[in-house]
Amino acid sequence: MNSELDSLCDVIVHLRKATKEAENNIEEPMDEDNLCTICYANEVAVVFHPCKHTSCRTCIKQQLMSCRECFYCKSNVESYSDIAPSSDMADTSAGGATSSK
Numbered sequence: 259m260n261s262e263l264d265s266l267c268d269v270i271v272h273l274r275k276a277t278k279e280a281e282n283n284i285e286e287p288m289d290e291d292n293l294c295t296i297c298y299a300n301e302v303a304v305v306f307h308p309c310k311h312t313s314c315r316t317c318i319k320q321q322l323m324s325c326r327e328c329f330y331c332k333s334n335v336e337s338y339s340d341i342a343p344s345s346d347m348a349d350t351s352a353g354g355a356t357s358s359k
């Protein structure tokens with residue numbers, strides 16, 4: 259009687275499939291959808307911390323000169339960092355991302 263084992267194998271196969279599909283869905287096309295919704299002129303390039311909203315670099319720089327509010331949720335923007343190209347997102351959250359050039 260291996261029916262239990264069989265169904266376990268089934269579950270594992272299902273899980274593997276689901277994982278693969280999820281991985282495929284992660285790749286987002288970088289199109290005009292990626293435009294900054296503040297100015298609609300530049301591509302979204304930075305993500306704010308801690309609220310994770312995004313805008314282009316120009317907009318957040320100007321915003322931080324006057325106040326530190328997020329455009330969208332009005333929460334305090336403690337810092338922002340570049341949105342890494344999808345190829346190497348491995349260690350962007352390692353810290354040291356607060357330097358303002």
Ligand SMILES: [Zn+2]
Nearest residue numbers: 294297314317
């Ligand atoms: Zn912008």
Ligand SMILES: [Zn+2]
Nearest residue numbers: 309311328331
């Ligand atoms: Zn926000």
